[in-house]
Amino acid sequence: MRKLIYGMNLTLDGYIAAPGDDIGWSGPPSEELFQWWLDYEQQSDLTLYGRKLWETMSAYWPTGDQQPGATPAEIRFARNWRDTPKVVFSSTLDQVDGNARLVTGDALAEITRLKAEDGGPMTIGGATLAGAAVRAGLVDEYAIATHPVLVGSGTPFFTALDGWVKLNLVETRTFPGGVVLTRYETRR
Numbered sequence: 001m002r003k004l005i006y007g008m009n010l011t012l013d014g015y016i017a018a019p020g021d022d023i024g025w026s027g028p029p030s031e032e033l034f035q036w037w038l039d040y041e042q043q044s045d046l047t048l049y050g051r052k053l054w055e056t057m058s059a060y061w062p063t064g065d066q067q068p069g070a071t072p073a074e075i076r077f078a079r080n081w082r083d084t085p086k087v088v089f090s091s092t093l094d095q096v097d098g099n100a101r102l103v104t105g106d107a108l109a110e111i112t113r114l115k116a117e118d119g120g121p122m123t124i125g126g127a128t129l130a131g132a133a134v135r136a137g138l139v140d141e142y143a144i145a146t147h148p149v150l151v152g153s154g155t156p157f158f159t160a161l162d163g164w165v166k167l168n169l170v171e172t173r174t175f176p177g178g179v180v181l182t183r184y185e186t187r188r
Helices: 031-042 051-058 061-066 072-083 107-116 127-135
Strands: 004-011 015-017 046-050 086-089 100-103 122-125 141-147 167-175 179-186
Touching: 004 127, 031 072, 031 141, 031 167, 031 179, 046 051, 046 107, 046 127, 051 061, 051 086, 061 072, 086 107, 107 122, 107 127, 122 127, 141 167
Parallel strands: 004 122, 004 141, 046 086, 046 122, 086 100
Antiparallel strands: 004 015, 141 179, 167 179
16 A cells, blocks of 8 residues: 655645745745755655646646756756656646646545555645545645745645544754754554
């Protein structure tokens, strides 16, 4: 059975995007934080995206290694992003490009099926998709990079839950700029 990991950058008050889907609050990550996210992505055998995050990532990373001034880590990230298989969940998209396939039907049924397969870890991103997976008890681990900024409202990292989810802390780490990474495993 595969492990499902939900990880994103978020504000201290718990949002992954400010109103209007604004993610500018995070600014460019430090080299150390970017390297951590690269390592995180490289451990994943399959990435699951909601529509909004897919549109954000697919607008830049297919050619991120060809951008003027791309750092060695950005070049590796872009190449890994292209090479890693992706599943995009959307009821409004007609197609996706690159190493991705589109699922327009029951997201939870497909995530459950993918988790039951043999293989390495899967990562999931996008608040709506991940929120549904959290509520269904499908997420095994959380990787949270908390930035020292308050935005007041927006898209929350955690959506409303039907019950408690107990977690075990497995890692804490600080990065330049006051970013604090915490990783938790779900208690089963």
